[in-house]
Every structure is written in structure tokens, then in C-alpha cells.
Amino acid sequence: MLSQKLHEALNAQINAELWSAYLYLSMSVDAEAKGLKGIANWFYVQFREEQDHARILMNYLLSREGRVSLQPIEAVRTEWASPLEMFQDTLKHEKEVTAMIDNLVAIAAEDHDYASSNMLVWFVNEQVEEEEAAREKIQACEAVEGNKFGLYMLDKEMAARTYTLAAQLASSNE
Numbered sequence: 001m002l003s004q005k006l007h008e009a010l011n012a013q014i015n016a017e018l019w020s021a022y023l024y025l026s027m028s029v030d031a032e033a034k035g036l037k038g039i040a041n042w043f044y045v046q047f048r049e050e051q052d053h054a055r056i057l058m059n060y061l062l063s064r065e066g067r068v069s070l071q072p073i074e075a076v077r078t079e080w081a082s083p084l085e086m087f088q089d090t091l092k093h094e095k096e097v098t099a100m101i102d103n104l105v106a107i108a109a110e111d112h113d114y115a116s117s118n119m120l121v122w123f124v125n126e127q128v129e130e131e132e133a134a135r136e137k138i139q140a141c142e143a144v145e146g147n148k149f150g151l152y153m154l155d156k157e158m159a160a161r162t163y164t165l166a167a168q169l170a171s172s173n174e
């Protein structure tokens, strides 16, 4: 059985992942409204991935006889001054998520809950990738600052991002 503390923290994480999804959806529609369809696509894929993260945690809770309790999702910001600001916010947010994941790992370790520790390894690795991706995009946006053609090319590049269902989600459904 999951400890009460871990059970609550996992439910809080589900809410945080859904909030993340909401945040990236907001960035996506803001970018689209400004004619940046590639950047809108990049954040839309991010939106879908965050929903997967929440679903992985829901599946895990259910597999451990836990209860999923979906809480209200707080409002998110609706406008950013530039793509650079969006990716700066993304990195800041992902660092907060990383701290939450680290906290879950610490609780699982305290509980000697090896199944939870094992499940969380995927999230630990995912956060490294999430932060790295945001940092790369910040650098790319900085490199083209003030250069409309550069932004056009960057937007085109981000249009190529495609969504794939998180591998972990598929395996956690087995």
C-alpha cells in the first residue's frame, strides 16, 4: 500500500502536470494568435505530453489501489511578450516540477516503497530532458533576437515537432 503522504503527493503531482498542460496550451494559443504557428505547435505537443504525464501517474495510483482525486486547475497566464519569455517561463516552471518530482522520490525512499521509486525514475529522467529542451530553446530565441528572418526560421523548425504517446504510458497500461 502507498503511504498516505505519498498518496497525497502523487495526487498533487497529477494536478501539477495538468496545470503544466494548461500553461503550455495557453502559450500555444498565444503564439498562434501572433502568427507563430511552429512555436504554437511546439507548445501544443508539450500540452499533450503533460497530459500523458498526468495519465501515467493516474494509472500508477490506480494500480496501487490508490484513489485519483482531481482538483481544480488554477488559471494560467494568457499572454507573453515574446517566444523568449515563453521559454524562460517554461524553464522556470520545469525547475519547479523537478523539485516536486525530487520530493516524491524522497518520500518513496523514506517509505522504502521500491515500486514507487522505480516508477519515478522515468520522471526524474524526463525532467532532465524537459529542462534541457527549454534551455536550448532559450538559447535559440536569444540567437535570433531582433532578427525577423531568424524568428521565421526558428518557427519553421518548431513546426516539425511531432507528438508521440509517452512510452511509459503504454507500458504502464500493461
Ligand code: FEO
Residues within 6 Å of the ligand: 017, 020, 049, 050, 053, 094, 097, 130
Ligand atoms: Fe510533466 Fe514538463 O513535466
